[in-house]
Amino acid sequence: MTGLHVAIIMDGNGRWARSQGKPRWRGHVEGVESVRRIVRAAPDLGVSVLTLYAFSADNWKRPRMEVGRLFWLLKRYCVSERNELISRGVRVTAIGRRDRIPTPALHALQQLERETASGTKLHLRLAIDYSARAEVARATRELGQRVRAGELAPEQMTEELLTQAVTGGVPMPDLLIRTAGERRLSDFLLWELAYTELYFAQTHWPDFRRDDLATALADFRARERRFGGIVEEEEREWAVGA
Numbered sequence: 033m034t035g036l037h038v039a040i041i042m043d044g045n046g047r048w049a050r051s052q053g054k055p056r057w058r059g060h061v062e063g064v065e066s067v068r069r070i071v072r073a074a075p076d077l078g079v080s081v082l083t084l085y086a087f088s089a090d091n092w093k094r095p096r097m098e099v100g101r102l103f104w105l106l107k108r109y110c111v112s113e114r115n116e117l118i119s120r121g122v123r124v125t126a127i128g129r130r131d132r133i134p135t136p137a138l139h140a141l142q143q144l145e146r147e148t149a150s151g152t153k154l155h156l157r158l159a160i161d162y163s164a165r166a167e168v169a170r171a172t173r174e175l176g177q178r179v180r181a182g183e184l185a186p187e188q189m190t191e192e193l194l195t196q197a198v199t200g201g202v203p204m205p206d207l208l209i210r211t212a213g214e215r216r217l218s219d220f221l222l223w224e225l226a227y228t229e230l231y232f233a234q235t236h237w238p239d240f241r242r243d244d245l246a247t248a249l250a251d252f253r254a255r256e257r258r259f260g261g262i263v264e265e266e267e268r269e270w271a272v273g274a
């Protein structure tokens with residue numbers, strides 16, 4: 033898989049619903065439709081890893097009814113999309129904590145992970161009960177235990193090792209998209225986003241379509257990524273002392 037890694041903060045479901053005079057949960061229902069469409073469109077647009085922020089560790093603060101609906105939708109998605117995801121070569125995995133996910137949703141998710149494990153066209157990563165800070169803390173604990181076990185010296189706790197422990201080897205996101213106008217990261221992929229390009233769309237997630245993804249990707253492709261370096265032309269200028 034050599035395509036791009038795109039991460040999306042799917043925001044604006046509630047505002048979309050309110051703007052239509054509907055209850056908030058209807059926004060989440062439409063949000064799942066957007067997930068279906070974007071998953072379908074992503075491989076054709078050159079995306080090989082798609083990481084979606086489906087439920088943050090802070091989302092537990094929402095009313096119980098809303099939380100219940102979100103996990104019900106997740107379970108329904110895992111069951112109803114199974115065949116389509118398999119036939120499209122999509123591999124689904126989840127990132128985040130698993131111990132607080134309601135059992136029916138957790139079982140459906142684990143089953144989907146198993147059944148899509150051989151997909152090679154797109155790696156769909158669902159961030160569920162996710163907190164980037166908690167992930168870095170977890171990875172640090174894991175390495176700390178290896179130090180205590182004598183497998184690793186403290187000096188060997190390098191940036192690369194921590195990156196491996198945080199990401200499991202998945203490449204860093206090339207592009208982060210956040211919908212619905214807010215410009216913050218909300219504890220999403222903080223370690224991984226160091227050099228990721230950011231794109232903020234005004235569109236609410238339920239209205240986000242293939243064309244919106246294509247527009248974001250075109251914007252990304254027109255950018256020059258320097259990773260802290262300088263562009264080649266400037267490098268040549270330095271070389272000839274111009």
Ligand code: FPP
Nearest residue numbers: 042043044045046047063064086105106109
């Ligand atoms: C943000 O909108 C969205 C969420 C907190 C949940 C995102 C979940 C889905 C799109 C559906 C579940 C996903 C899968 C993969 C089945 P918000 O409610 O914060 O919107 P607001 O800021 O307008 O209130």
